[in-house]
Amino acid sequence: MDRTSHIGEKPKLIDQFGRQITYLRLSVTDRCDLRCVYCMKARPEFLPKADLLSLEELTVLCDAFIARGVTKIRLTGGEPLVRKDILTLIDNLGARIGCAGLKELCLTTNATQLPRYAMRLAEAGIKRLNVSLDTLDPEVFSLLTRGGKVEQTLAGIAAAKAAGLHVKINAVAMKNRNDTHLPDLIRWAHGEGHDVSLIEVMPVGDVGADRSTQFVSLLDMRRQFEAFWTLTDLADDTGGPSRYVQVKETGGRLGFISPLTGNFCAGCNRVRMTCTGELFMCLGQNGSVDLRRALREGGPGEVDRLLDLAMATKPLQHEFDVTPGAKTAVARNMARTGG
Numbered sequence: 001m002d003r004t005s006h007i008g009e010k011p012k013l014i015d016q017f018g019r020q021i022t023y024l025r026l027s028v029t030d031r032c033d034l035r036c037v038y039c040m041k042a043r044p045e046f047l048p049k050a051d052l053l054s055l056e057e058l059t060v061l062c063d064a065f066i067a068r069g070v071t072k073i074r075l076t077g078g079e080p081l082v083r084k085d086i087l088t089l090i091d092n093l094g095a096r097i098g099c100a101g102l103k104e105l106c107l108t109t110n111a112t113q114l115p116r117y118a119m120r121l122a123e124a125g126i127k128r129l130n131v132s133l134d135t136l137d138p139e140v141f142s143l144l145t146r147g148g149k150v151e152q153t154l155a156g157i158a159a160a161k162a163a164g165l166h167v168k169i170n171a172v173a174m175k176n177r178n179d180t181h182l183p184d185l186i187r188w189a190h191g192e193g194h195d196v197s198l199i200e201v202m203p204v205g206d207v208g209a210d211r212s213t214q215f216v217s218l219l220d221m222r223r224q225f226e227a228f229w230t231l232t233d234l235a236d237d238t239g240g241p242s243r244y245v246q247v248k249e250t251g252g253r254l255g256f257i258s259p260l261t262g263n264f265c266a267g268c269n270r271v272r273m274t275c276t277g278e279l280f281m282c283l284g285q286n287g288s289v290d291l292r293r294a295l296r297e298g299g300p301g302e303v304d305r306l307l308d309l310a311m312a313t314k315p316l317q318h319e320f321d322v323t324p325g326a327k328t329a330v331a332r333n334m335a336r337t338g339g
């Protein structure tokens with residue numbers, strides 16, 4: 001494989017299995033204004049604020065990734081829009097779109113802060129948002145988020161639409177919680193012009209529940225949908241893990257993110273960095289490198305050296321197990337690694 005295309009250009013990030021890394025997910029904070037039952041405990045321990053990288057340091061590290069061929073950066077968390085002065089980072093990275101190799105900056109959010117931020121995100125160059133919404137039912141939403149208000153999320157989605165942002169709704173399928181609500185959520189979202197992706201719950205982090213009590217197979221859900229909808233597989237490649245179908249009756253696109261029933265690791269093009277500069281090569285494995293130390297003690301050359309080390313150690317795939325009594329794949333929760 002050609003690892004450089006121009007003289008003087010830095011080598012691309014290609015892992016030990018020949019997969020090129022073009023997508024960085026950056027968790028800018030592990031804090032959040034909701035407490036989703038599949039994501040974190042009711043009283044989580046957050047990373048010490050003193051350990052956080054500054055927004056300027058995050059920008060420098062993003063530049064290091066862009067120089068090595070990363071073309072897409074997703075800001076996530078925790079809730080990215082609760083990080084203080086987050087617009088500084090968004091403006092910095094937005095200014096890199098279209099030059100320096102960055103093609104897209106996007107965001108995953110619970111939408112609670114969007115009434116305040118949507119227009120500014122659009123001005124900064126963001127075009128697409130993933131918004132997490134698991135149900136339209138206020139009581140079930142409150143149960144799943146431990147106290148969230150669905151009206152607030154819906155107001156955020158409306159603000160994003162008004163700002164011209166393309167919204168994709170992400171919903172985690174939860175056994176006996178929201179699984180029977182999903183057809184209504186999909187009909188509503190498609191009616192509003194939003195794509196939807198359903199996600200299988202993953203055993204990352206201790207959330208105080210056996211994951212087998214939460215897990216629903218999306219293969220089974222798809223079969224249930226086929227009893228009343230006509231689903232046609234689409235070849236769309238969004239660069240993410242969703243496999244899309246067109247729903248004839250609603251006229252919208254529906255994605256299935258099925259890490260358990262349809263492992264997608266062979267085409268993995270991403271890595272994840274925490275707000276403290278830990279770079280994880282896989283959501284479901286423990287291997288990491290410390291980019292904060294590399295940046296602060298060694299500078300850009302050391303950051304590049306650790307990126308090469310990361311590529312040599314990126315595992316082939318996760319080993320998630322949601323059978324009753326199975327151990328959690330990794331101790332850190334989704335908010336820390338960045339979903």
Ligand code: SAM
Pocket residue numbers: 032038039076077078079080108109110130131132170171172199200201202203204334335338339
């Ligand atoms: N707070 C933002 C949000 O909820 O959109 C961004 C961070 S959140 C960790 C990113 C995504 O991870 C959300 O779509 C959420 O539903 C999903 N998620 C969290 N924990 C999960 C788990 N254990 N299994 C599957 N998806 C999970």
Ligand code: SF4
Pocket residue numbers: 032033034035036039040077078079110132334335
């Ligand atoms: Fe917060 Fe997102 Fe995790 Fe829910 S899924 S607790 S909104 S970080």
